[in-house]
Amino acid sequence: MPDRAPIPRDTEAKLEHILRHAASIFASRGFGASSIREISRSSGVSLSGLYYYFESKQKLLYLIQSNAFTSILHSLEARLEGVRDPQRRLLLFIQNHLEYFMAHPAEMKVLSHEEDAIEEPFRKELLSIKRRYYSLARGIFDELNRDGRAAHLSPRVAVLSLYGMMNWVYKWHNPKVDPGAAELAESMTGIFLHGVLAGKKQ
Amino acid sequence: MPDRAPIPRDTEAKLEHILRHAASIFASRGFGASSIREISRSSGVSLSGLYYYFESKQKLLYLIQSNAFTSILHSLEARLEGVRDPQRRLLLFIQNHLEYFMAHPAEMKVLSHEEDAIEEPFRKELLSIKRRYYSLARGIFDELNRDGRAAHLSPRVAVLSLYGMMNWVYKWHNPKVDPGAAELAESMTGIFLHGVLAGKKQ
DNA sequence: GTCTTTCTCGAACGAACGTTCGAGAAAGAC
DNA sequence: GTCTTTCTCGAACGTTCGTTCGAGAAAGAC
Numbered sequence: 470m471p472d473r474a475p476i477p478r479d480t481e482a483k484l485e486h487i488l489r490h491a492a493s494i495f496a497s498r499g500f501g502a503s504s505i506r507e508i509s510r511s512s513g514v515s516l517s518g519l520y521y522y523f524e525s526k527q528k529l530l531y532l533i534q535s536n537a538f539t540s541i542l543h544s545l546e547a548r549l550e551g552v553r554d555p556q557r558r559l560l561l562f563i564q565n566h567l568e569y570f571m572a573h574p575a576e577m578k579v580l581s582h583e584e585d586a587i588e589e590p591f592r593k594e595l596l597s598i599k600r601r602y603y604s605l606a607r608g609i610f611d612e613l614n615r616d617g618r619a620a621h622l623s624p625r626v627a628v629l630s631l632y633g634m635m636n637w638v639y640k641w642h643n644p645k646v647d648p649g650a651a652e653l654a655e656s657m658t659g660i661f662l663h664g665v666l667a668g669k670k671q
Numbered sequence: 672m673p674d675r676a677p678i679p680r681d682t683e684a685k686l687e688h689i690l691r692h693a694a695s696i697f698a699s700r701g702f703g704a705s706s707i708r709e710i711s712r713s714s715g716v717s718l719s720g721l722y723y724y725f726e727s728k729q730k731l732l733y734l735i736q737s738n739a740f741t742s743i744l745h746s747l748e749a750r751l752e753g754v755r756d757p758q759r760r761l762l763l764f765i766q767n768h769l770e771y772f773m774a775h776p777a778e779m780k781v782l783s784h785e786e787d788a789i790e791e792p793f794r795k796e797l798l799s800i801k802r803r804y805y806s807l808a809r810g811i812f813d814e815l816n817r818d819g820r821a822a823h824l825s826p827r828v829a830v831l832s833l834y835g836m837m838n839w840v841y842k843w844h845n846p847k848v849d850p851g852a853a854e855l856a857e858s859m860t861g862i863f864l865h866g867v868l869a870g871k872k873q
Numbered sequence: 874g875t876c877t878t879t880c881t882c883g884a885a886c887g888a889a890c891g892t893t894c895g896a897g898a899a900a901g902a903c
Numbered sequence: 904g905t906c907t908t909t910c911t912c913g914a915a916c917g918t919t920c921g922t923t924c925g926a927g928a929a930a931g932a933c
Contacts, residue, residue, distance in 0.1 A: 480910080504890065515912045517893080526891065582784070584842070586701060605761060623850065626858050629843045630836040637835025640786070648825065656828050664801025664866025682880080719923080728921065791882045857927065 484522050485533075487512050489575075491649040492533045494592065496575040500530055519644045530583060531591035537576040538598045541569045555612040556662065562609055563661075564654040566635050571642070571650045605630065610665075627665050634660070635644045686724050686734075689714050691777075698777040702732055702788040732785060733793035739778040742802045743771045747807070757814040758864065764804045764811055765863075766856040768837050773844070773852045780841045808833065812867075820868045830865050836862070 490512040494503045505526060509516045523529045545565045570577045585594060585637050610628050634657050641647075648656070687853060692714040696705045698873075711718045725731045747767045754760050772779045789797060809830050816826065836859050850858070 483910095488691060494882095497703060497787075499703045501701045501705075502788070504889075506889080508869065516891095517913075518911050520892070521910065551803070561718025585699075618697070622861075623857055625848075626850065629839070630862060633836040633842075634832040635835070637831065637839060641831045641834075648828065648829075653828065656824055657832060658822075660829070660832060660866035662866070663864070663869035664862035664864075667865035668867050679929095685880095706919075708919080718921095719883075720881050723880065724916070 476612065481512075487519065488533055488536065491529055492579050493575040494529065495533065495562065495583060500579070500583045514633070520598070527588055527591060529554065530579070530587055533576060534580050534587065534595055535591075535598065537569075537573065537580050538595065538602065540548060542602055544569065547601075549605075555609060555615075558609050559607075559613060559662065560658045562606060563631075563635065563658050564650065567654045567657075568650040570635070570638055571644075571661065574639060577661075581636045586668040587651055603628070612665070613662075622665060627661075631657075631661050657661060673694075685716075688720065689716060689724055689737055690731075690738065693779050694773070697732065697735070698780040702781070702785045703864050723762070729790055730795060731870065732798070733788055735778060736782050736789065736797055737762060737793075738783050738802065739771075739775065740797065740804065744768065744800065744804055746771065747804075757811060761815060761864065762856065763861045764808060765833075765837065765860050769856045769859075770852040772837070772840055774844075776841060783817070783838045783841055784827040800822065805830070807813075815864075818825055824867060829863075833859075833863050 487508070491503075491508045494507050494511060498507070504523075505519060508529075509519055512519075512520075523532060526625055530593065548561045548565055549558055552561060607624065607628050610624055612625065637652070647653070689710070693705075695712045695715060696709055700709070707721060708718055709834055710731075711721055714721075716724075717816065725734060747764065750763045750767055754763060812826055812830050840855070844855075849855070
């Protein structure tokens with residue numbers, strides 16, 4: 470099912486066009502089971518023509534993941550700028566994550582689902598972006614917990630549980646039935662805040 | 672790297688032997704990128720010999736998933752028997768899930784990660800087990816919420832957030848650093864209970 | 874012993890895979 | 904116009920894939 474829309478003439482735009490189609494195929498079939506030929510069919514670019522834009526399937530996966538990660542991180546940093554209140558920072562963090570998720574479901578599914586499929590040397594580069602993103606959330610949690618109200622919980626477990634809630638969304642979210650990003654973000658912020666800061670032990 | 676341990680003579684045991692190896696390969700490479708030849712090498716059974724035990728790669732994936740699901744469900748039903756208190760039932764549910772997760776990491780990763788890789792007609796059969804499991808958790812939540820303390824939250828969102836916390840574990844849990852199933856279950860039960868039942872709105 | 878069922882595997886099937894190559898079209902510079 | 908760079912693609916490469924087949928070994932029944 471080739472695209473109806475014309476393929477952009479501009480080189481950079483055409484790469485983005487290819488990345489979009491590739492992301493959606495990786496998202497639906499999984500990276501390992503997707504073929505470059507499928508991407509060629511869907512994007513309307515010839516099989517060998519694709520290799521002008523990326524040098525291997527691995528690099529293609531890397532481009533998708535690193536683009537998605539970089540832009541979610543940038544938009545988060547912009548949102549957090551100047552905001553000091555930890556609870557508000559948490560809400561903004563969750564909102565940003567979920568909004569990006571729902572605006573770019575294919576890319577985010579690839580990011581969540583194909584973490585393991587990427588090989589060296591791309592793995593290392595992604596890991597460093599990932600760490601920056603993780604420690605941002607960890608920092609927010611630590612401020613939140615400055616008064617020690619969540620001392621009974623391992624911070625690592627708390628933060629990764631939050632990631633679990635957020636990242637699992639791609640498995641079940643149905644736009645026709647489920648709340649949008651804003652409401653979902655409020656719900657999850659509520660669960661996490663009360664869950665983590667409320668009464669100690671049991 | 673063929674197995675050192677001898678291959679069981681008994682037919683049913685040999686199938687289990689194959690399923691174990693297959694699960695661990697699917698878990699590490701992903702279903703789509705795993706080859707039957709790899710399973711043959713790892714299990715020590717010849718390529719064509721494998722097909723005496725399952726008729727296709729899809730069926731093999733189905734066997735792994737359905738075995739794992741069935742036994743986690745059975746062990747849960749046994750644990751819940753006779754327990755009425757909703758909070759205790761929730762703890763048991765989470766404990767059972769996480770314990771099974773950590774006792775059978777490969778199988779559970781395949782269950783979580785390769786949900787989409789399974790095709791008809793196997794999909795439908797798994798869906799019905801899955802629904803039974805989901806509605807068990809949903810039932811516990813509804814009892815918990817009989818007094819309406821969590822009325823501000825969509826029950827669906829609440830329960831699926833809990834699944835997210837639990838199922839994401841396979842992405843980050845490191846036995847050397849992180850708490851075991853029991854402690855993790857207490858933490859997550861705490862987060863969920865307080866998070867969902869605590870103060871309304873905001 | 875024989876007969877039957879259960880199990881095993883080497884060799885091969887056609888199909889699909891990621892990637893390369895070289896010829897040439899299109900676009901830009903002058 | 905010519906020259907150069909940028910872009911495109913059909914055809915083919917060697918490899919690996921899931922699956923099949925038929926011959927025969929091993930085990931169980933009698």
